[in-house]
Amino acid sequence: MKVMILVGSADATSHSLGLGKAIEAKLKALGATVEFINLVEYGLPLYDRRIERAESQDETTKVFLQKSLEMDAFVWLTPIYHNSFSSMLKNALDWHHSTKFPGKVVGLASNGGHRSPQAVDQLMIVARSQGLVTIPTRICTDESDYNEQFEITDNNIIERVDRFSHELVDFVNKHTVAS
Numbered sequence: 216m217k218v219m220i221l222v223g224s225a226d227a228t229s230h231s232l233g234l235g236k237a238i239e240a241k242l243k244a245l246g247a248t249v250e251f252i253n254l255v256e257y258g259l260p261l262y263d264r265r266i267e268r269a270e271s272q273d274e275t276t277k278v279f280l281q282k283s284l285e286m287d288a289f290v291w292l293t294p295i296y297h298n299s300f301s302s303m304l305k306n307a308l309d310w311h312h313s314t315k316f317p318g319k320v321v322g323l324a325s326n327g328g329h330r331s332p333q334a335v336d337q338l339m340i341v342a343r344s345q346g347l348v349t350i351p352t353r354i355c356t357d358e359s360d361y362n363e364q365f366e367i368t369d370n371n372i373i374e375r376v377d378r379f380s381h382e383l384v385d386f387v388n389k390h391t392v393a394s
């Protein structure tokens with residue numbers, strides 16, 4: 216199975232990135248192929264509907280959309296920005312307007328706001344608009360759950376990353392068997 220991890224922090228090195236790396240390691244151990252995208256470094260342009268209508272996307276966006284279509288599942292990671300998810304992540308998801316992923320699977324995770332679930336709650340509604348099935352386990356961390364190298368140190372979060380990753384793989388496998 217193929218999973219795209221989208222990291223939405225505006226910091227190149229971030230807690231969200233550390234969380235994404237932990238999830239990536241677990242998913243790979245479970246046999247998944249991971250397409251890891253740290254959006255702040257990836258260089259997607261601002262979503263522009265004229266470009267989408269004309270299908271004149273630049274090479275980066277075209278590759279992003281093509282790869283996205285090949286995925287069985289996604290992981291969306293965001294910092295808490297203004298009680299919500301980041302514009303960087305939303306921009307990437309807006310580019311997905313021309314694709315949609317009916318029946319595919321997404322896992323949601325965030326960092327910030329004292330483990331606030333605000334962003335992942337809001338992302339559930341976004342997932343529904345793309346036809347994605349959201350796994351029940353979400354991961355909400357805060358800065359104190361990490362060391363200075365952005366590695367997770369909190370045992371409850373480590374356990375949650377494990378559960379989250381197994382659930383994502385299970386959901387994809389169940390869906391594949393059923394369809």
Ligand SMILES: Cc1cc2nc3c(=O)[nH]c(=O)nc-3n(C[C@H](O)[C@H](O)[C@H](O)COP(=O)(O)O)c2cc1C
Nearest residue numbers: 224226229230231294295296297298326327328358
């Ligand atoms: C634009 C912006 C908005 C933010 N808004 C909030 C907020 O509403 N509530 C909060 O608790 N922290 C807020 N923060 C702090 C971030 O959630 C915090 O720095 C978090 O650790 C960033 O995660 P990251 O390291 O994964 O980027 C904001 C930070 C930025 C840059």
